[in-house]
Amino acid sequence: MANNDKPLLTTLTEQIGQYKKILLGFSGGLDSTVLLHLLTRLRDEHLHTDRAPIALRAIHIHHGLNAKADLWVEHCRQMCADWKVDFRTEKVRLDIRQNGIEAAAREARYQSFQQMLQPDEILITAQHLDDQAETFLLALKRGSGPAGLSSMPSRMPFSGTTLIRPLLNVSRAELEVYARGKELEWIEDDSNQDDRYDRNFLRLRIMPLLNQRWPHFPQAVSRSASLCGEQEQLLDELLSESLDSVSTLEGSILIPPLESDSEAKRNALLRRWLSQRGVKMPAREQLQRIWSEVALARQDAEPRFRLGQNEIRRYQQQLWLVPRYQPLAGSVLEWDTQQELILPDGLGTLILSEKEGIKVRSPNSREQVTIRFGIQGNISIVGRHHSRHSKKLWQELGVAPWLRERIPLLYYGDKLIAALGVCVTKEGQGRVGEKVFLVQWKK
Numbered sequence: 001m002a003n004n005d006k007p008l009l010t011t012l013t014e015q016i017g018q019y020k021k022i023l024l025g026f027s028g029g030l031d032s033t034v035l036l037h038l039l040t041r042l043r044d045e046h047l048h049t050d051r052a053p054i055a056l057r058a059i060h061i062h063h064g065l066n067a068k069a070d071l072w073v074e075h076c077r078q079m080c081a082d083w084k085v086d087f088r089t090e091k092v093r094l095d096i097r098q099n100g101i102e103a104a105a106r107e108a109r110y111q112s113f114q115q116m117l118q119p120d121e122i123l124i125t126a127q128h129l130d131d132q133a134e135t136f137l138l139a140l141k142r143g144s145g146p147a148g149l150s151s152m153p154s155r156m157p158f159s160g161t162t163l164i165r166p167l168l169n170v171s172r173a174e175l176e177v178y179a180r181g182k183e184l185e186w187i188e189d190d191s192n193q194d195d196r197y198d199r200n201f202l203r204l205r206i207m208p209l210l211n212q213r214w215p216h217f218p219q220a221v222s223r224s225a226s227l228c229g230e231q232e233q234l235l236d237e238l239l240s241e242s243l244d245s246v247s248t249l250e251g252s253i254l255i256p257p258l259e260s261d262s263e264a265k266r267n268a269l270l271r272r273w274l275s276q277r278g279v280k281m282p283a284r285e286q287l288q289r290i291w292s293e294v295a296l297a298r299q300d301a302e303p304r305f306r307l308g309q310n311e312i313r314r315y316q317q318q319l320w321l322v323p324r325y326q327p328l329a330g331s332v333l334e335w336d337t338q339q340e341l342i343l344p345d346g347l348g349t350l351i352l353s354e355k356e357g358i359k360v361r362s363p364n365s366r367e368q369v370t371i372r373f374g375i376q377g378n379i380s381i382v383g384r385h386h387s388r389h390s391k392k393l394w395q396e397l398g399v400a401p402w403l404r405e406r407i408p409l410l411y412y413g414d415k416l417i418a419a420l421g422v423c424v425t426k427e428g429q430g431r432v433g434e435k436v437f438l439v440q441w442k443k
Contacts, residue, residue: 005038005178008038008170008178009038009041009042009045011166011169012038012039012042012166013042015154015155015164015166016042016122016124016164016166019120019122019162020052020053020054020055021054021055021118021120021121021122022039022054022055022056022057022121022122022124023057023058023059023113023116023117023118023121023122023123023124024036024039024056024057024058024059024123024124024125024126025058025059025061025109025113025123025124025125025126026058026059026060026076026080026087027060027061027072027076027126027187027189028060028072028075028076028079028186028187029126029186029187029188029189030172030175030176030179030186031126031127031128031131031167031172031175032125032126033079033179033184033185033186033187034126034167034175034178034179034184035124035126035166035167036058036079036080036083036085037083037179037182037184039054039056039124040056040083040084040085042054043056055086055121056085056086057085057086057087057088057121058076058080058085058086058087058088059087059088059089059090059112059113059116060072060073060076060077060087060088060089060090061089061090061092061108061109061112062089062090062091062092063092063094063105063108064091064092064093064094065094065101065105065191066189066190066191068190072187073089075185075187076089076187077089079185088116090112090115090116092108092109092111092112093108094108101197102197102198102199113158113159114158114159117159117160117161120161121161122161122162122163122164123158123159123161123162123163123164124163124164124165124166125163125164125165126165126167127152127165127167127168128167128168128170128171128172128175129167129168129169129170129171129172129218129219129222130171130172130203130207130218131152131168132151132152132168132218132221132222132225133207133217133218133221133222134199134202134203134207135151135152135225136149136151136221136222136224136225137202137206137221138198138199138202139151141198142283143283144281145284146228146229146231146232146235147228147232147271147281148281149224149225149228150225150226150228150229150231150232151225151228151229152165152168152225153165153229154166154168168222169222171218235268236272239265239268239269239272242265242269243269243272243273245257246258246269247273248318251277251320251321252315252318252319252320253269253270253273253318253319254317254318255295255314255317255318255319256317258270258291258295266291267284267287270282270287270290270291270319271287273319273321274307274321277321279307279308279310279321280308282307286305286307289305290305290307290312290319293305294312294313294314294319295314295319297314302314302401306324307321309323309324310322310323310324311323311324311402313400313401313402315400315401320400320402322402325345325402325405325406326344326345327405328344328345328373328374328405328406329373329374329405330372330373330374331344331372331373331374332370332371332372333370333371333372334368334369334370335350335369335370335371336369337352337363337369337437338352341371343371343408345406347406347408347443348441348442348443349441349442350371350408350420350439350440350441350442351439351440351442352437352438352439352440353438353439353440354438355438356438356440357437357438357439357440357441358418358420358421358424358438358439358440358441359424359430359436359437359438360410360417360418360424360428360429360430360436360437360439361417361428361429361430361431361434361435361436361437362430362434362435362436362437363412364412366413367412367413367415368412368413369410369411369412370411371408371409371410371411372408372409372411373405373406373407373408373409374404374405374409375390375404375407375409375416375419376390377389377390378390379393379416379425380425380426380427381393381423381424381425381426382423382424382425382426382428382429383423390404393423397422397423399422407419407420407421407422408420408421408441410428410439412427412428415427415428416428418439420439420441421441
């Protein structure tokens, strides 16, 4: 490869295709350094032809996990300056409570990539053949099915654009030969020698044994991963019509049709429904619990199943994927109605409007205006002759259980005036000749 790297440049050109705006995930390690060098060569070649120029940027993620992290940032910055590459760095904070450091660091990286991407820009990362084999073995250790064992695709949709991994058929040894032949300098992360981490354990202890016994083991694993990916693609095609038939326009999935399916087909449909919504592939046990504890719970229950940062809920014989919202019940916000009120947890703002909004009577001088959350007890609303218990009223008005606590409740003193966006109580109804407010909820 050191003597003839034109095939690698040709492969890179083919994979990038028509894209001319590129963002590279640049750690400064061997893999991404080689890829950055190749991309700059490709960019410079375009400058001497009539082809459209390539706009190349690199982003370095500062995880804050190593004492040398600041030095690594400067190394990457200087290398990009030398090679005339637009450089960006992003410092992230890791949440390791759920899945550990490795998973948290990866999630933080890709969130940063997503935020940094510009319109029409693709993301390129430098995973190689050995990484693919390690990913396959880690998935095997977790008991993954074909979807997990398909490991990393060379090309996939990402945040409205495309993620490309052009080095998946190139071994680390080949990359090192290239780097030394071009006299490149790269970062050696000392944490990569810590075999307490699963991937490092495989890289340091297991892969050398496998490669010694079977020199082409990574290539064989890559073929198996590719075959698993083909099987998943075929399943996607075969199940597409079935998934459409049980999915709603609101994004939920219907329970009754799934009851007549086999467990295998039902699980496959649930996986694809969740995958379409960006949820990490659930384990078989999780799918079984979603079905038994949520879908098949008794009719008067309000079941939920936590899945990462989301919950699976049941409502009107459908399964819904909803975010895990901040608890708001019991919250009280005083509102000076001359000012805009910012609601908690991203719910938007409230203002008095002259043109649109929910119409309520204005408060008298003795009534303090507050916004609360989480309604209880009986309520009498405009348009209904009799009062209703809050739970019954929400059901009649078609408000899903997870949204009920998130509806701003307008109070004057201790009197409920309105559930904004839903209804006005008889206490809040304006009388003839009485001044009224138009309360607008801007979500």
